[in-house]
Amino acid sequence: MPDSNTPLPVSEHVEAEGHLIDSHIMEQIFDTVVEFQGRFEVERFHIGRTNSDPSHLRLRIEAPSESALQRMMTQLLGLGCSPVDTSDAELATVVRDCCAPEDFYSTTNHRTMVRRNDAWVTASNQRMDALIVVKDNHAVCRRLRDVRAGDQVVVGMRGIRVVPETKERDRHSFAFMSNGISSERQVETAVRQTAALCRQTLEQGLKIIVVAGPVVVHTGGGPPLSKLIRGGFVHAILSGNALGVHDAEASILGTSLGVSQIDGRQQEHGHRNHMRAINAIYHAGGIPQAVADGTLSSGILFECVKAGVPFVLAGSLRDDGPLPDTITDMNQAQNAYAAHLTGAGLVLCLGSMLHSIAVGNMLPSWVKIVCVDINPAVATKVSDRGTGQAVGVVTDVGLFLDLLARSLGTS
Ligand SMILES: NC(=O)c1ccc[n+]([C@@H]2O[C@H](COP(=O)([O-])OP(=O)(O)OC[C@H]3O[C@@H](n4cnc5c(N)ncnc54)[C@H](O)[C@@H]3O)[C@@H](O)[C@H]2O)c1
Structure with a gap:
């Protein structure tokens, strides 16, 4: 591992928004970067001022290799931490029933949005371990066995936003x-x-x-x-x-x-x-x-x-x-x-x-x-x-x- 001042070869800017502190999401984001031998620098952090205000975090993350960055990003996406960019989600066409392109995006159980024509579209039928099929301006989670030749599915990790559920604020009653x-x-x-x-x-x-x-x-x-x-x-x-x-x-x-x-x-x-x-x-x-x-x-x-x-x-x-x-x-x-x-x-x-x-x-x-x-x-x-x-x-x-x-x- 290079010393702490030497930059690692690949980097990315990522951001997250929500109740990041009391749901321990920020802590998990930092832990994930370190777990994949990466480094992070907090570029911006804004704490929500009231109990309903979300916090906002922007990081520059570094990783020892492109593949380590991809693995790290897969985990970070599940925590609601996505790359800072404005590109649409990348799509690829399924060529045979039940067979996805290799780099298909596999969903979590959290609410997921994909960017289409510069607007965020929420996927319906949210469930874990599904693919996201996009048609016109609709996105739907579908199990691997249900994808059909010709379906357009989300691949890679750009233009995807995951919104993890945050902890119950009403701790007194529940x-x-x-x-x-x-x-x-x-x-x-x-x-x-x-x-x-x-x-x-x-x-x-x-x-x-x-x-x-x-x-x-x-x-x-x-x-x-x-x-x-x-x-x-x-x-x-x-x-x-x-x-x-x-x-x-x-x-x-x-x-x-x-x-x-x-x-x-x-x-x-x-x-x-x-x-x-x-x-x-x-x-x-x-x-x-x-x-x-x-x-x-x-x-x-x-x-x-x-x-x-x-x-x-x-x-x-x-x-x-x-x-x-x-x-x-x-x-x-x-x-x-x-x-x-x-x-x-x-x-x-x-x-x-x-x-x-x-x-x-x-x-x-x-x-x-x-x-x-x-x-x-x-x-x-x-x-x-x-x-x-x-x-x-x-x-x-x-x-x-x-x-x-x-x-x-x-x-
Ligand atoms: N005769 C039959 O046809 C038959 C008999 C048994 C199970 N099965 C089938 O097998 C499958 C699995 O069965 P399952 O769901 O019973 O088994 P399971 O092992 O999946 O679950 C049983 C659960 O009950 C819990 N448990 C035991 N005693 C308890 C108690 N007093 N209070 C609370 N929890 C308690 C256990 O910890 C366990 O988690 C099902 O599809 C079932 O229909 C068929």
């Missing part, structure tokens, strides 16, 4: 949102604040989506979740085969995984019960038909059918059955999840590592996520997506749902 993971001690606070978020989401006319695993049924979370559905607090349930199977088992046979829902005792031959439930749903022809003919007369999916709340059961390699309603084509299942997540303001992820992480990957960074799991590692993994977006609550999901249903006055 304190747990800025704390990351809530421990057992803070569950009641987390429930109260989740209830407030639910109400706020409805007031804003946005959807509340529940992502749930079968442990919701095993832990007695079925009845409170049913109350939330009846109370209008759920706009879709995204799950897998097992939730449907055990919910049907609980409704038809009063057990989940063969364990009595009333007294917690393992029933004799109870291990067959989930297969008997799958069989009963097959006899009916599917879940809506099982509700119509009385095979299902209670439970999460019964309430969904009655209330017209859509549900998606995505298949997995672990599935028994699966139920006839399970979508076993993974691309179709992902599409169905994504369709219901459009317009969501709050997503409650309840005891499913697989489906919670999948949903986290599909959401833009401004949709709030509350992830309830007994395993702190899962809550951390889901929470780890942009400042202020997600919070983990480490507790039993049945207990959480019971407290939430009470807090929302549905009991």
Whole structure:
């Protein structure tokens, strides 16, 4: 490494704007430059004077090589720090379906704009790991498998602006949102604040989506979740085969995984019960038909059918059955999840590592996520997506749902 006075061979001017200090973005920008063996010089820094005023930062950055600068810039763009220039985003044409030009721009989950004809255009369908397809003056995020020959996609790093979400300013009312993971001690606070978020989401006319695993049924979370559905607090349930199977088992046979829902005792031959439930749903022809003919007369999916709340059961390699309603084509299942997540303001992820992480990957960074799991590692993994977006609550999901249903006055 040359001494600190010798300039490094390549350099660039970059700038960032937003709540750079209290969201720790400025610190991350400096760390990123150093991590890539680069140097920075602060050319301008203006601190926002009020709590709503953004700050503005302009840096000259240096790197040891062009490739190091490109890698550094990729990271910096994700932090909302882009090159100071006035060029439009560079586009290249896709020559074969599902095959992108090598230097395609891969999105983050943050709001992204591209410059077209000197104006900034916001990309729609924001999600991470997508390409940006530009047509006329519109930009849209599209998965690699969905790009088609002839599409114009953004390449390189010029003319792109990423706007990271900044930390909740209202720390008093949503304190747990800025704390990351809530421990057992803070569950009641987390429930109260989740209830407030639910109400706020409805007031804003946005959807509340529940992502749930079968442990919701095993832990007695079925009845409170049913109350939330009846109370209008759920706009879709995204799950897998097992939730449907055990919910049907609980409704038809009063057990989940063969364990009595009333007294917690393992029933004799109870291990067959989930297969008997799958069989009963097959006899009916599917879940809506099982509700119509009385095979299902209670439970999460019964309430969904009655209330017209859509549900998606995505298949997995672990599935028994699966139920006839399970979508076993993974691309179709992902599409169905994504369709219901459009317009969501709050997503409650309840005891499913697989489906919670999948949903986290599909959401833009401004949709709030509350992830309830007994395993702190899962809550951390889901929470780890942009400042202020997600919070983990480490507790039993049945207990959480019971407290939430009470807090929302549905009991
Ligand atoms: N019989 C079946 O067909 C069957 C059975 C099980 C799972 N599956 C399928 O396998 C896939 C993955 O299943 P999954 O989502 O249950 O598994 P998963 O491993 O992805 O997630 C289960 C999560 O529940 C958490 N958990 C366990 N006990 C808890 C509690 N008391 N409170 C809160 N969280 C708790 C765990 O920490 C874990 O993160 C799904 O698609 C599912 O449908 C099928």
